[in-house]
Amino acid sequence: MLYDATYHRTQRLQAMARWSVVGVLEQRAKLPVEQAFAERVAQNSGIFFKPVAINDLDSVAFHREVSYLVDAFDSLPWRVDIAFGSTWRAFELETKEAYESNVTERLKEVAGGVQSAIVERLCANFPVQSCEYLFGRFVSDALDHSIERGLANRILHSTDDQIRLLVEHLRVTYGRGSAESRRKGALLLRRALRGATLVLGEIAEFRLEVTSRARVLVSLFLYTVRNERFHGASFSPFISSAASLRTYTHPFFAFLAAYYLLLSLWLEWRPGAIRMDLDALVASLDENLITSHGIFGTHWNK
Numbered sequence: 001m002l003y004d005a006t007y008h009r010t011q012r013l014q015a016m017a018r019w020s021v022v023g024v025l026e027q028r029a030k031l032p033v034e035q036a037f038a039e040r041v042a043q044n045s046g047i048f049f050k051p052v053a054i055n056d057l058d059s060v061a062f063h064r065e066v067s068y069l070v071d072a073f074d075s076l077p078w079r080v081d082i083a084f085g086s087t088w089r090a091f092e093l094e095t096k097e098a099y100e101s102n103v104t105e106r107l108k109e110v111a112g113g114v115q116s117a118i119v120e121r122l123c124a125n126f127p128v129q130s131c132e133y134l135f136g137r138f139v140s141d142a143l144d145h146s147i148e149r150g151l152a153n154r155i156l157h158s159t160d161d162q163i164r165l166l167v168e169h170l171r172v173t174y175g176r177g178s179a180e181s182r183r184k185g186a187l188l189l190r191r192a193l194r195g196a197t198l199v200l201g202e203i204a205e206f207r208l209e210v211t212s213r214a215r216v217l218v219s220l221f222l223y224t225v226r227n228e229r230f231h232g233a234s235f236s237p238f239i240s241s242a243a244s245l246r247t248y249t250h251p252f253f254a255f256l257a258a259y260y261l262l263l264s265l266w267l268e269w270r271p272g273a274i275r276m277d278l279d280a281l282v283a284s285l286d287e288n289l290i291t292s293h294g295i296f297g298t299h300w301n302k
Helices: 005-022 032-044 060-074 080-096 103-113 116-123 128-143 149-157 161-174 179-193 210-230 245-269 278-301
Strands: 198-200 203-206
Touching: 032 245, 032 278, 060 080, 060 245, 080 103, 080 210, 080 245, 103 149, 103 210, 103 245, 116 210, 116 245, 116 278, 128 149, 128 161, 128 179, 128 210, 128 245, 149 161, 149 210, 161 179, 161 198, 161 203, 161 210, 179 198, 179 210, 210 245, 245 278
Parallel strands: none
Antiparallel strands: 198 203
C-alpha cells in the first residue's frame, strides 16, 4: 500500500496534537515503514549490532567519547540516524587528540592515515542508496549550482587527482542524463569505491587507491552527512513520505563507518583502549556487516 505526503503530514500533526494532551511518554503509533523495519529486525536478528569491549582509560576525552557511544547505542535500532550523529561526535573528538588544525584539515589527515583494512572493508560494503546520495551531492547538485560550498571546497582541496577525475567523469557522462543514467553513474561510483578497475573514457585502467577511497568515505561522505544533519538541511528520514526500508541502509552505514573509523583511531592512538588487534577488529566489522546484510537483505543493494 502506498502512502502519500498528505498521509505522513497528517500523522505527524496528529502525534503532536496527542502529545499536547497527554505528554510525550505515550508512544506514538509507528508509521508503516517504521513498522516494517521493526518486523524485519525482529525476524532477522536478536542482536542488530554488537560493539566491541573496551577498557578503562584515565582520559577525560576518552570517557566523553564513550558517553557519546552510549547515546548512540541507546538510539538503536530505531533511530540509526541519531546513532550516527552521536558516533560522529566521538569520532570528531578523537581527531582533536592527534591534530590541532580545523576539522576539514583534521579529516584530511585522518583519511591519509586510517587503517586501510577497515577502509577497504567499509568501502566494499557501501549501500546503493549511499552511492546515490553521493552522486546527487557532488554531481547533480554541482550541475544545477546548488552544491553546498563546503563540499565543493572539500572536493577541490581534501581529495586528490584520482577523485577529481572520477567526479568530472561522472558529471560529464551521467550528470545530465535520465534517472536511469544517474543511477548507472551511482553504480559506477560504487564500483570505484570497491576498488574495481574501470574504464573512464580514454583511461583504460582507472582505480581508486585505498587512500582516495578513505578520503571519499571520511571527507565527502560522512562529513557531508554530518553537516546536513547539523544544519537542518535534510528531512528527518523515517517520518517522510519518501521513506522506505532502504532508507535505513544509508544512516546505518554512516553509523557503522563512523564507529569503526573511531575504533581504528583508538587502535593506533590509544593502545589498550580496545581488547583486540587489527585482525580481530576487522572480524568484528565483518560480523556486524553480515548481521546488517541479513536484516536489510536486498534493500542494501537496490
